[in-house]
Every structure is written in C-alpha cells, then in structure tokens.
Amino acid sequence: MAESGVKIGLEIHVQLTALKSKLFCSCPTDYRGKPPNTNICPVCLGLPGVLPVVNRKAIEYAIMVALALNCKLSNKVVFVRKHYFYPDLPKNYQISQYDGIGSTPLCRDGYLQIRVNGKNKVVRIRRINIEEDPGRLTYPTGDIATSRYSLVDYNRSGIALLEIVTEPDIHTPQEARAFLTKLVSILEHLGITDISLEGAFRVDANISIGGGGRVEVKNIGSIKDVERALSYEILRQRSIVAKGGVVKRETRHWDSSKRITVSLRVKETEEDYRYFPDPDLPPITISDELVKQVMERMPELPDHRIKRFMKQYGLDEYRATVLVMEKWLADLFESVAKLYSNYKRIADLLITDFMRWVNEFRLTPRDVKATPQVLAKLLRLLDQGVISIKIVKEILPEIISKGVDPEDYIKKKRLTRIADEEYLRNIVREIIHKNRKAALDALTNPRAINYLIGMVMKQTRGRADPSITAKLVREELARLKEEK
C-alpha cells in the first residue's frame, strides 16, 4: 500500500554562466568572489525609472537548449512580470516567462531520453523559461533564525537563468540523478553553463506519493543532493503514510549539511503572482532564420558523442557513456587519445582510478591538475614496462592533485621497475642460495616457484619486473637441476 506511485517533477534553475553580461543590463557576470554590491547598476538595482534591455546571446543560448531538449519553440519570446515581494528581489517582481493570455514560455513539450539500469526512459519537459536571478541574502550571524536582520548583495541580481521544468515522469531518486546527469552534460556540451560554479545550478523537486499532497523541496544545489533529498523525502512521506497520516501539501527546504528536509511553509492556495506581459519589453520574434543560425552553431551533443566514441575509439557503450556524461572527462579522454592510441586503456584509467581520486579529493574539473600530456606519458611508461600498474595507482593521485610529471616522480622516489637481467639474476641466485630447501622443493612443486619470486620482489621492494623475474627464477632452477 505504501508502495503506491512516487511522482517526481523537477524545476531546474541554471545560470547561463557563459554569458559575459547580465540578462537586462550590461553589468558583468563575474560576480563570484567580488565584494558585495560592487557589480551593480541602476537597472539591476531596480532604481526608479530604469528599463530592461535584452541580452541577445541569452535568447540564442535558450533556443539552443530548447532544440537540444526536443522542445517546441514558441514563435516569439515574451517576457512577463511575476509579482512577489521579497527582500532579495529589487523590483519586487521578477522578469520571467509564463504560459497565459498574451504570454508564452520560450518553448514547451520537449523530452529527454535517459538510461536507468539498462533500460531506456523518457522524461518529458513541460517548458523552459528565461528569467533573471534575484540578489543574494546572507545573515549577520550566519543563521536565518538567530539574525535580527538580513543582508543583501545585489551582485547576482539580473544574472540570466534558465528554468527547465519537467513533467512528473520521474519515479525514483536514481532516475532523477540519471536525468540531471544527462541534462547537465547536454548543457555543458552546449557550452552555456559551468555548474561547478557556486549557485549556478539549483533544483526544486516536487514529490508526491500515492494520493498524498505535493511537497516542494526548494534549493537543492547538486545532483547528489537531489538524490539524497528525494530519498529522504520518500522515506519521510512513506513513514507518515505508514502511521496512517496524510502528507500535507507544503514547501520544504533542503538542509545540505544535516541532509534532511525542513518545512518552510504550508501551502493553502496557489500563490497569486499576477503575471502580465512586461510593458517595457515588446515581444521578440523567433524567426526560422534565427533558429537556423542557432542550429548551425550547435555543438555535438552527448548522444551523438557516445556513438562517435564507440565508432572512433572502439569503446563499448558503457565506457563511452560514462565518459560523455562528464563532459570535461570526455574532453580529457579525447585530448589524451590524440597522444596515445590504446583508447580502451585511457578510458579504463579515467573512469576507474582517475575518477575515484577526483571524487575522493572532491575536486571540480577546474581543480584537476592532470594534463593530457602527463596522462599519456603515464600510460606510455606503463606500456614500456618502466613502471608497473601498482605504481600507476600510486602516482595517479599526485598527478591529479598536483600535476606532477610521472618521470620526475619515479626518479625521485626510485620507483622504476628493475628490468636489468644481470642485476636481477644476481639477486635470484642469492635467493636460491639462501633458500636451498625451497628451491629444491620448487623443482617438483611449481607453486613453490611463486614463493621464490615473492622473495625477489620483497628484496627489490616490488620494483623487479615480474615476468623477467619469473623467467630468471625458472632458468636458475633449471641450472640447479642440471647441477644435481
């Protein structure tokens, strides 16, 4: 009974971080790390008498996304005013888009195909809007509840946002993750956003179970947190139902440090935003010509890239997909592939040990120091037998976090593999001499050979080339047999 259908719909807010100026004024977009209220002008402060002027590139980027998500484009861009009072909103209305009389979202009725547990699934996109970001609120004590007032920084005010709204087609947190991962990969392939930037990617999740009230969880900042918040919320709602309770319709806040959702307010009615077309902004026609222009400039999208990876590099679907879902990883792969031709080996290195360390160190792509040249060199050293796979694993974290050159590293740490037969033969002889009993044993028992090889390894601290060592041990044992 408690298992009745989970329905999840997502509202994704993505900043168009590739833009150089704000949506309706020419203020720069590089506000991160700037002192508060130093990236502002009369327009984004909403001073009396100011008027908005639309950034062309924002419209083009939005059309790109609409096309990539298979949406039906409107024939015009209409901006509306969405009214609500809040201290971070300079005009106490947000210039946004809406589906109503005289207004239309940029596009609607799109879809995105995802793959979850080996099965294909389609998530429908209800609509995509362009809108402006409000300012940012902070609190003098750091805590909303204990602060006697709030502080506003308008540097972010007016940054261009896309709001992407799905239908409630998602049923599990895993599906939500798969959807968002692919969506982000598409947005990154389009080159319009860098979601690793603080605040560039925010998700509101609507979730209901069975006939229960729809709960909106606001302001989730990462894909991982969406998955966590949804899992938490499903558990919470199920336990209410299990106890015979009814899930209230409400808005909840995701507390990412405590990893729980907290109630913000109970919704009695739909909020009355009093939308109407902004009289300061006449509509903008989306001409066929404009769409054609945008289409011509569309970069390669993930689905196509996966297929190309399979064809061009002979990767299987799994490896190709894992790479492409992280655009920067796919880019890194292709850069390494220009320098080193065992593509499968590159892929394996990147999607296993490499990513494990990236995640372990909690690095954003920007923080990863490994260059394609260094990675290619590393793989070549492995192929040439200069280093062993064990040593590759040892150097990798240093390469990722510090960008060290593998050659310098192994020289410094004397990690080169010993392939010098003269040198190794001496060691093998010494071992056989010291372990006569084991050596004699090895003449009849092949397993004992491994013991002797292990002793060589121990003596060389793992640097002896395993195959040469094995060969030498066999040769020396054969000689021993003859001597007998």
Added chain:
Amino acid sequence: MKYIYEPAYKLVDLFHQEPDKIFDYIDAVFNRIKSVESKVKSYITLRSYDSVLKEAEEVVLRIKKGEHLPLAGILIAVKDNISTRGLRTTCASRILENYVPPYDATVIKMIKEAGGIVVGKTNMDEFAMGSTTENSAFFPTHNPWDLTRVPGGSSGGSAAAISAGETTLALGSDTGGSIRCPAAFTATVGLKPTYGLVSRYGLIAYASSLDQIGPMARNVHDVALLLSIIATHDSLDSTSIPRIQRCNFLMELLDTMKKRPRLKIALVRELWKGVEEDVGKVLHNVLDKLCSEHMCEEVSIPIVHYALPAYYVIAMAEASSNLARYDGVRYGLSTTKEGRNWIEVFSEVRSKGFGFEVKKRIALGAFILSAGYQEQYYIRALKVRRILKVEFDKLFTKFDVIALPTMPIKPPRLGEAITDPIKLYSMDIDTVLANMIGSPAVSVPAGFANALPVAVQFMGKPLSETTLLYAASLIEEITKLHDLKPPL
C-alpha cells in the same frame, strides 16, 4: 519683465549673438520666481542660483567656442518624476522625499547636451496619479490665472511654472493627459508625443505602456524646439522607436506653415459629450474659423465610450506592478529593520510612504491583475484598447487630425474636484484616448471662458507630430493667443 515671457526660440538666437545675456536672463527668471513662487508653488525643488549660474557659465563658454546649442542657456523646469542625477526626485511622494537619483534620465542628458539648464523640479500629483496637482504629498500648486483654482495635472507644477514666467520651457509626463490637462488649464501649449518617440529611461513609471515624456511651453514653436531635442532613439529603452536620424520639428513646422496644406479634420461626436457649455462655445468659435479654411467632418466612434474605464483598468494594473519596488530597502522612505519581519516592514513603509490615491490605485491594480479577475478586467480593457486602435487607425487613413476639447471643463477650484473619484476620472475623458492608442496629441489655447483658459486638442496618427504642431499653429494664428501672461 524683460526675457521672462520671451519665446525660447528667440532667446536662443539672441544668446548665440550675445552669450553673456544668458546671465541677465537667469537673473530675471530667478527674480520672477522670487516674486511669484510663494503664490503659485510650482516647484518642489528649486536649484540654487549659484549652481545654475555655474552651469550657465559653461554654456556661455561652449557658445564662445563656436558650438551651436539649440537650447543655449534656456531654463527648463522638469517634472519631479524625471530622474536628475544629484538632484532630489520625489514624484511628489513621501516615499521618495529624500531620493537622489544616481543617474540622469535620457531626456535630461539630451537637454544638457543641447545647452539647456534644469532650473528645478516641479510639483505634480503623487506618482502622476491625478489631474489637479492636489494629490502632491507636499502642497498643491495654484493656477496662475486664478490662484483659487487648480492648474490641472498631473504635470501641474510644470504648466504653472511656464505660465507664471518661472521658467521658459518645461518637461512633463503624460499617461492619460497629464501634460495636456495642465497645459489647457494654464493657457500654455503641451504635447504628448507618439508612444516610443521620447525615451522613458529615467522617467519614474506610473503606467509603462501609456507613459510618455513631452514638451511644454508658452507657444507652439517652443514646443517644437524642445521636442526636437528630446525625441531621439534610446538604446536604453526597448520601447523606443528605432529611428535613424533626429527630426528638427521646428524646421519642419516652419516649412509646413509656408506650404499651408489643407487639413482633413475629424470631429468625433462621442468626444464632445459632457463639455461645459461655455467651454464648448469657445471651442466651436475657434474651430469654425479653422474649418472655413480646412475640411472638417463629424464622425462617430461609439467604442470611445469605453476608453475611460479601460484606461483606468490598464493604468492601475501597471501602476500596482511599477510601484511594488518601493519597500524602503534600497532607497526611499525607510523604517527600523532590526528584529522585524520583512512583511511587516514593507507594509509599514508603503503605508506611510504612499498617499491615499496611490494606495487605492495600487490595491485596485493588484485586484485587477489577480487570479479570477484578470480576464474580466485587465484582458477586457486590453481588448477595448485593440478595438480603439483599429478604429482610429481606420479613421486616420481618411483624416489628418482629430480636433477635440482637451478638457471638457474649466479648471476646478482647489478641493472641488477630489471628492468623487468617478467625477475626477471623468475629467480625463478626452485625453486618455491618445495614450490608449499610442498617438501624439497637442493642447493649444483656444480662448477663455469666464476668464479661465480653454484649450483645443489635436490628435493624429503615430509620428504625425509635425501635422499636429501645424494644426496648433493655425489655432495660434486664429486666436493670437501665445506667450500669454496671466494677471499675477
């Protein structure tokens, strides 16, 4: 009295020949202000004599360097809803009582570039909501022709200042007649330009789809002169009409006056309803003379009856949105924030800061836009707007201009008009039409009824300003009423 009632276009010529005369002119105007301002009360903020003089020195220097300045040294009064950098801009509201804009409206930039000098900021109905200038949060302005009467509104301060000789030119704004109404009541000339001809950047919005800044003066030539300066495409205003070059309306007017084309004039029957008898008499007298030389025809457009309620619905809806930003956080009236919830603080600031009429229009506007009522009122009003536009577009294929009263009544006594809201709103019956359809319209003195000014209005298709100025000039020729000096 020298200089004070001189037309600007003549002063500009004089100042190019003798630039230092600008100082005498400024002295004369400041003296005039000193002697009449306490009776008329046109200005909310008057610039200091010294700062005006300093600016005049720069203008004189520019002229002496050989620059031609179309507004050389001319003093211009600016309605207090047009942003002036460093000069308090209040909208005649407590909520902006101490607001000093950090930027100049585009029209102010244009005026400064042309050598014009802002002399002060004029009184108005709070946020331009009214037709009498009694809705100012600070004080009412008096009509220079009869100090017991209102000067009209909402640009009443600008009109009174021109009429009283306290400035030579003025800027007003017109959302539903706010330039033309006070021009009519003070026997001055005021023009509401085609929507989009003059940049709204820096004009503190009342109803964005209706607002336009426009020129006010004591004669038609001066209106043409000032319009030439402010009518320019502005990339900061997305509703600014894309125009490649500037138009010299004064030259065009003079050209047209020479050619004297015969005008086809429409008289829309519905727009003459409710006109006071003596007002109607003055108007007919003038129009009869005009029609003896030009072609006049009476027509009927019944939908006009609905223009007024539709106008008020649209204006209030947009106002409720435009005035949402006044919350005391970034600018304007403020109150204690610490330890208090934002809803409480915002409500307090807005309740203390706005006057009753403004609060009423904001509340009604919110109602009009709210779920369940939006279609019934707001959308329906916009449909009426569409019908009006279509009907008048059709009319303008057959006629050059429409002639109509500016105001159906004579200027009311102070306190007389503001008792019944519908009566008050009905004063705008002949002026809202131009704003509803985006057309230009000009008001020009037609005569006097009972010693009070009466004006005729001309309305034309979009961008027909020159034709309207021509029609207004014809009236000036007939009446000889220009550069009028009230008995102050």
Added chain:
Amino acid sequence: MASTTEADVDVIEHLERLALIKFSQEERDRLKKELRKIIEFFDQLRELGELKNIEPLFHVLDIESPLRDDEPRRCEIPQNELLSGAEIEQGYVKAPRTISG
C-alpha cells in the same frame, strides 16, 4: 447589506496582503465607498460581452524589443551614489528579517 460590507472588508484585507499596503480605519471607510463606485465604473466594460475574437493589445507599438550584444560594461557610478538611500553594513544592504517571529 451587512454581507456586502463584510465582503468589502475581506476584499480590502486580501488586497492589503497582495500589495503589502495597510489602510488606516479612516482610509478604509473612504475606500469602501470609493471601491464600489470604481468597480461599477470598471464593470461598464462588461456591457461589451466576451469580445471573444478580439486579441488584447499589450503593446501599442508594433515594434520588437531590440537585442543588446553580450558586451559587459562595469557601471561607472560609484557604489555610495547607487546605494545612497540604503543602510549599508560591510558593503551589504541591510534588510529586515526573512522569517517571522
């Protein structure tokens, strides 16, 4: 009659919440009277019926919004002038609390 008055009060309170404006008791009495007159005045529009085939006219000019090139330009107006009317604390603009209680 009483019920209409109550409805008026409800409407006024609803509008006060929507527009974040409070009317004093005196203003309310005046508003109640005027509100009804103004709504009646607006209701004239209903005489025209549904106007089904008429497109509402939002923009009186038949022009498109111009589009601005994506070229950043830092505002040259100093911060203290832009925010001269705000209470500033360490560069931030001071605002009320965002939760009640």
